[in-house]
Amino acid sequence: MLTAAVLLFAAPQYLSGRIVRQGMLNDPHILVEASDALRDAQYKPTLDASRGLIETPFASSWKGSSKPKVTLVEFYDYACPYCKASNPHVDQLVRENPDLRVVYRELPILGDNSVAAARLSLAASKAGRFQQFHDALYAAGRPAPRQILRPRARRRSIPSPSTTRQSRPNSGRTSRSPVNSVRREHLCSSLVTACSAAPSATTP
Numbered sequence: 001m002l003t004a005a006v007l008l009f010a011a012p013q014y015l016s017g018r019i020v021r022q023g024m025l026n027d028p029h030i031l032v033e034a035s036d037a038l039r040d041a042q043y044k045p046t047l048d049a050s051r052g053l054i055e056t057p058f059a060s061s062w063k064g065s066s067k068p069k070v071t072l073v074e075f076y077d078y079a080c081p082y083c084k085a086s087n088p089h090v091d092q093l094v095r096e097n098p099d100l101r102v103v104y105r106e107l108p109i110l111g112d113n114s115v116a117a118a119r120l121s122l123a124a125s126k127a128g129r130f131q132q133f134h135d136a137l138y139a140a141g142r143p144a145p146r147q148i149l150r151p152r153a154r155r156r157s158i159p160s161p162s163t164t165r166q167s168r169p170n171s172g173r174t175s176r177s178p179v180n181s182v183r184r185e186h187l188c189s190s191l192v193t194a195c196s197a198a199p200s201a202t203t204p
Helices: 002-026 029-055 081-096 112-126 130-140 150-155 189-197
Strands: 062-064 070-076 100-106 165-167 174-176
Touching: 002 029, 029 070, 029 100, 062 081, 070 081, 081 100, 081 130, 100 112, 112 130
Parallel strands: 070 100
Antiparallel strands: 062 100, 165 174
Protein backbone atom coordinates (compact mmCIF):
# COMPACT_ATOMS: atom_id res chain seq x y z
CA MET A 1 0.00 0.00 0.00
CA LEU A 2 2.79 2.40 0.89
CA THR A 3 4.57 1.72 -2.38
CA ALA A 4 1.35 2.28 -4.32
CA ALA A 5 0.74 5.58 -2.53
CA VAL A 6 4.27 6.82 -3.31
CA LEU A 7 3.86 5.91 -6.94
CA LEU A 8 0.46 7.57 -7.06
CA PHE A 9 1.78 10.91 -5.88
CA ALA A 10 5.33 10.85 -7.28
CA ALA A 11 4.71 9.38 -10.72
CA PRO A 12 2.89 12.38 -12.24
CA GLN A 13 5.64 14.81 -11.20
CA TYR A 14 8.38 12.49 -12.37
CA LEU A 15 6.72 11.71 -15.66
CA SER A 16 5.75 15.30 -16.38
CA GLY A 17 9.34 16.43 -15.89
CA ARG A 18 10.59 13.76 -18.27
CA ILE A 19 7.92 14.67 -20.82
CA VAL A 20 8.83 18.37 -20.69
CA ARG A 21 12.55 17.60 -20.94
CA GLN A 22 12.06 15.27 -23.85
CA GLY A 23 9.83 17.80 -25.59
CA MET A 24 12.50 20.51 -25.32
CA LEU A 25 15.15 18.13 -26.60
CA ASN A 26 12.98 17.18 -29.54
CA ASP A 27 12.17 20.83 -30.37
CA PRO A 28 14.75 23.27 -28.91
CA HIS A 29 12.94 26.19 -30.58
CA ILE A 30 10.46 25.99 -27.70
CA LEU A 31 13.08 27.75 -25.55
CA VAL A 32 13.38 30.60 -28.04
CA GLU A 33 9.62 30.98 -28.27
CA ALA A 34 9.32 30.96 -24.49
CA SER A 35 12.02 33.62 -24.20
CA ASP A 36 10.28 35.79 -26.80
CA ALA A 37 6.96 35.42 -25.01
CA LEU A 38 8.56 36.47 -21.71
CA ARG A 39 10.20 39.48 -23.34
CA ASP A 40 6.92 40.56 -24.96
CA ALA A 41 5.08 40.26 -21.66
CA GLN A 42 7.73 42.32 -19.86
CA TYR A 43 7.77 45.16 -22.40
CA LYS A 44 4.06 45.21 -23.22
CA PRO A 45 3.11 47.81 -20.55
CA THR A 46 5.84 50.20 -21.74
CA LEU A 47 4.96 49.76 -25.41
CA ASP A 48 1.23 50.15 -24.78
CA ALA A 49 1.83 53.41 -22.91
CA SER A 50 3.98 54.82 -25.74
CA ARG A 51 2.24 53.28 -28.74
CA GLY A 52 0.36 56.43 -29.73
CA LEU A 53 3.52 58.55 -29.76
CA ILE A 54 5.53 55.94 -31.64
CA GLU A 55 2.91 55.27 -34.32
CA THR A 56 2.06 58.94 -34.96
CA PRO A 57 4.40 60.16 -37.72
CA PHE A 58 6.45 63.32 -37.54
CA ALA A 59 5.26 65.70 -40.28
CA SER A 60 5.41 63.75 -43.59
CA SER A 61 7.67 60.91 -42.37
CA TRP A 62 5.38 58.11 -43.51
CA LYS A 63 4.31 56.10 -46.53
CA GLY A 64 1.14 54.20 -47.32
CA SER A 65 -2.40 54.59 -46.10
CA SER A 66 -3.65 57.80 -44.52
CA LYS A 67 -6.21 55.70 -42.59
CA PRO A 68 -4.32 52.51 -41.82
CA LYS A 69 -5.53 49.34 -40.22
CA VAL A 70 -1.93 48.28 -39.61
CA THR A 71 1.01 50.52 -38.72
CA LEU A 72 4.63 49.45 -39.13
CA VAL A 73 7.28 51.63 -37.44
CA GLU A 74 10.79 51.55 -38.91
CA PHE A 75 13.76 52.89 -36.96
CA TYR A 76 16.58 53.51 -39.41
CA ASP A 77 19.97 55.09 -40.05
CA TYR A 78 20.90 56.40 -43.51
CA ALA A 79 24.41 54.95 -43.05
CA CYS A 80 23.04 51.48 -42.29
CA PRO A 81 23.44 49.16 -45.33
CA TYR A 82 20.71 46.86 -44.05
CA CYS A 83 18.26 49.76 -43.77
CA LYS A 84 19.09 50.75 -47.34
CA ALA A 85 18.70 47.17 -48.59
CA SER A 86 15.29 46.87 -46.93
CA ASN A 87 13.90 50.08 -48.47
CA PRO A 88 12.57 48.52 -51.72
CA HIS A 89 11.05 45.64 -49.75
CA VAL A 90 9.25 48.06 -47.45
CA ASP A 91 7.95 49.90 -50.53
CA GLN A 92 6.71 46.57 -51.89
CA LEU A 93 4.85 45.93 -48.63
CA VAL A 94 3.16 49.32 -48.96
CA ARG A 95 2.14 48.63 -52.56
CA GLU A 96 0.76 45.18 -51.76
CA ASN A 97 -1.08 46.22 -48.59
CA PRO A 98 -3.33 49.25 -49.12
CA ASP A 99 -4.29 49.34 -45.41
CA LEU A 100 -0.68 49.57 -44.25
CA ARG A 101 1.14 52.70 -43.11
CA VAL A 102 4.90 52.76 -42.53
CA VAL A 103 6.08 55.37 -40.03
CA TYR A 104 9.77 56.30 -40.18
CA ARG A 105 11.81 57.17 -37.11
CA GLU A 106 15.38 58.45 -37.39
CA LEU A 107 17.89 56.52 -35.30
CA PRO A 108 21.30 58.01 -36.27
CA ILE A 109 23.76 55.84 -34.35
CA LEU A 110 26.51 55.19 -36.92
CA GLY A 111 28.42 58.45 -36.74
CA ASP A 112 28.34 62.15 -37.46
CA ASN A 113 27.21 61.70 -41.06
CA SER A 114 24.18 59.79 -39.81
CA VAL A 115 23.25 62.67 -37.50
CA ALA A 116 23.63 65.24 -40.27
CA ALA A 117 21.55 63.15 -42.70
CA ALA A 118 18.85 62.70 -40.05
CA ARG A 119 18.66 66.47 -39.53
CA LEU A 120 18.13 66.99 -43.26
CA SER A 121 15.52 64.24 -43.25
CA LEU A 122 13.56 66.01 -40.53
CA ALA A 123 13.79 69.31 -42.41
CA ALA A 124 12.54 67.64 -45.59
CA SER A 125 9.74 66.03 -43.61
CA LYS A 126 8.61 69.38 -42.24
CA ALA A 127 8.58 70.68 -45.82
CA GLY A 128 6.33 67.75 -46.86
CA ARG A 129 9.08 66.12 -48.96
CA PHE A 130 10.12 63.18 -46.78
CA GLN A 131 9.33 60.39 -49.23
CA GLN A 132 11.29 62.01 -52.06
CA PHE A 133 14.24 62.84 -49.81
CA HIS A 134 14.29 59.40 -48.18
CA ASP A 135 14.33 57.45 -51.43
CA ALA A 136 16.75 59.80 -53.20
CA LEU A 137 19.28 59.75 -50.35
CA TYR A 138 19.26 55.97 -50.23
CA ALA A 139 19.67 55.89 -54.01
CA ALA A 140 22.64 58.29 -53.74
CA GLY A 141 24.49 55.94 -51.38
CA ARG A 142 26.02 56.13 -47.94
CA PRO A 143 26.07 59.71 -46.55
CA ALA A 144 29.45 61.36 -47.24
CA PRO A 145 30.70 64.81 -46.18
CA ARG A 146 32.10 66.14 -49.48
CA GLN A 147 29.03 66.04 -51.68
CA ILE A 148 26.61 68.36 -49.94
CA LEU A 149 25.34 71.20 -52.11
CA ARG A 150 24.87 74.05 -49.66
CA PRO A 151 23.74 76.79 -52.09
CA ARG A 152 21.16 74.61 -53.83
CA ALA A 153 19.91 73.25 -50.53
CA ARG A 154 19.34 76.82 -49.36
CA ARG A 155 17.55 77.77 -52.58
CA ARG A 156 15.31 74.72 -52.34
CA SER A 157 14.31 75.58 -48.77
CA ILE A 158 15.86 72.47 -47.29
CA PRO A 159 17.90 73.68 -44.30
CA SER A 160 21.40 72.27 -44.04
CA PRO A 161 23.28 71.97 -40.76
CA SER A 162 26.34 73.31 -42.57
CA THR A 163 24.68 76.69 -43.13
CA THR A 164 23.89 77.36 -39.46
CA ARG A 165 26.16 79.74 -37.57
CA GLN A 166 25.95 81.23 -34.13
CA SER A 167 27.67 84.28 -32.68
CA ARG A 168 30.01 84.03 -29.76
CA PRO A 169 28.95 86.06 -26.71
CA ASN A 170 30.60 89.50 -26.52
CA SER A 171 32.41 89.01 -29.80
CA GLY A 172 31.99 90.33 -33.28
CA ARG A 173 33.15 87.10 -34.82
CA THR A 174 31.02 84.12 -35.70
CA SER A 175 31.83 80.49 -35.08
CA ARG A 176 30.44 77.21 -36.22
CA SER A 177 27.77 75.78 -33.97
CA PRO A 178 28.10 72.22 -32.61
CA VAL A 179 25.82 71.18 -35.47
CA ASN A 180 28.43 72.39 -37.96
CA SER A 181 31.16 70.31 -36.37
CA VAL A 182 29.26 67.28 -37.63
CA ARG A 183 30.74 65.81 -40.80
CA ARG A 184 28.66 66.71 -43.83
CA GLU A 185 26.12 64.38 -45.32
CA HIS A 186 25.80 63.11 -48.86
CA LEU A 187 23.39 65.22 -50.87
CA CYS A 188 23.43 65.18 -54.68
CA SER A 189 21.81 67.53 -57.19
CA SER A 190 19.13 65.04 -58.18
CA LEU A 191 18.17 64.67 -54.54
CA VAL A 192 17.54 68.36 -54.00
CA THR A 193 15.68 68.68 -57.29
CA ALA A 194 13.45 65.70 -56.47
CA CYS A 195 12.66 67.06 -53.02
CA SER A 196 11.65 70.45 -54.36
CA ALA A 197 9.76 69.36 -57.45
CA ALA A 198 7.66 66.54 -56.04
CA PRO A 199 4.22 67.20 -54.51
CA SER A 200 4.29 67.62 -50.77
CA ALA A 201 2.72 65.11 -48.41
CA THR A 202 0.48 66.14 -45.56
CA THR A 203 0.41 64.67 -42.10
CA PRO A 204 -2.64 62.40 -41.64
